[in-house]
Amino acid sequence: MVAAADPEIWRAGSDGSPTKSALAGGPPVEFRFKTDDTPQTIDANNPIPIPAAGFNYSFWVHLALAYSGTFTQIDNLRWFTDGTIGWTLGTAGEVRRGNRDSGDHGCDELDYDIATGTIGTSGDDIDDGVNGHGFYEGETVATIDVEGDISGAPATIQTGPVTAVESSHAVVLQVKVDTDATQGTQSQETFTFRYDEI
Amino acid sequence: MKAIGLERALRISTETGIPIFTHFWFVKYRNGKAIAQFNPQDYHEVFWWQAVARPHLLRRKVRAEDYHKGRFRRDIERLAWLPLSRKMAKELRKREIPGISIVFETLMMKLSRGDIPYMRREVEVKSSFNLGVRLRYVRSYKVGKNVGTDYEIKESMKVLEGIELLPKA
Numbered sequence: 159m160v161a162a163a164d165p166e167i168w169r170a171g172s173d174g175s176p177t178k179s180a181l182a183g184g185p186p187v188e189f190r191f192k193t194d195d196t197p198q199t200i201d202a203n204n205p206i207p208i209p210a211a212g213f214n215y216s217f218w219v220h221l222a223l224a225y226s227g228t229f230t231q232i233d234n235l236r237w238f239t240d241g242t243i244g245w246t247l248g249t250a251g252e253v254r255r256g257n258r259d260s261g262d263h264g265c266d267e268l269d270y271d272i273a274t275g276t277i278g279t280s281g282d283d284i285d286d287g288v289n290g291h292g293f294y295e296g297e298t299v300a301t302i303d304v305e306g307d308i309s310g311a312p313a314t315i316q317t318g319p320v321t322a323v324e325s326s327h328a329v330v331l332q333v334k335v336d337t338d339a340t341q342g343t344q345s346q347e348t349f350t351f352r353y354d355e356i
Numbered sequence: 357m358k359a360i361g362l363e364r365a366l367r368i369s370t371e372t373g374i375p376i377f378t379h380f381w382f383v384k385y386r387n388g389k390a391i392a393q394f395n396p397q398d399y400h401e402v403f404w405w406q407a408v409a410r411p412h413l414l415r416r417k418v419r420a421e422d423y424h425k426g427r428f429r430r431d432i433e434r435l436a437w438l439p440l441s442r443k444m445a446k447e448l449r450k451r452e453i454p455g456i457s458i459v460f461e462t463l464m465m466k467l468s469r470g471d472i473p474y475m476r477r478e479v480e481v482k483s484s485f486n487l488g489v490r491l492r493y494v495r496s497y498k499v500g501k502n503v504g505t506d507y508e509i510k511e512s513m514k515v516l517e518g519i520e521l522l523p524k525a
Contacts, residue, residue: 162373354476
């Protein structure tokens, strides 16, 4: 059978053992960057405030694929955007993903790090030396602007192969907001998972 | 070209998580016999590993582990991605499998004795930060032999490139 694949969010739980929430077809809306660890709950609670100085961050979000059905193998999982994020995040603001200096950029379930920060104010920077994401902080280039991940040059999340029903490795995303950002609900932006399957 | 059954295929894909596809695989052996991904009588699906793997001990049936341990049949003559006919696509949709008949190109490769077979569907799952999953489909089909070795040959056929027929929110 051709494999089924549903995007899912990892959150809460504990390090190495996340709670998984399916990202189903909309409506309702299913994914929002916030300053708490409930990206699957779409409400106006805990938005990312515009900082007076420095940067504010969303709590990071683990985004993966839940494979199901029957298949022989899945490999070469990649992820990309359309190359332009039209959100008004300020001069140095961006939507970023966790990045590894070498190898796959996706985070295995065992390397899941629960999102932390100050609720209502800012999440911890993925690259924070003390409270950052354990799988990425310390890398020479720990985060990458997702505008650089495009169809012709996608980010390799998991080379694979995957041969059983399970979750893929996750791309870890975070929003960074600069002092000159513009407030308000942001526009719809698409992203794509791409993989090989047989 | 109008894709008959596209709306139904989109609905099935949304409900099941299975990507929309347009082709099925076909394997021909040197003894003249062949296996297709779907049984033409009842559309029962055959696993890819069942078609190309070789059992470690010839007196037992082939297993998935034979494939994953790199044991392949040496008598494979051709690999092909063949387009779904309208009838076939309709029968698959009746079985909640999102097949559509939209293009009629074929991708095929001839293998020599002992070549390692390779076939893949390249799938895209398009989603949105705001609106959740919007579309799942097979973007291209790949066929090759001896992939990952100095003798690698690989070809691909792009079929659906970012189709914009998204279900309305």
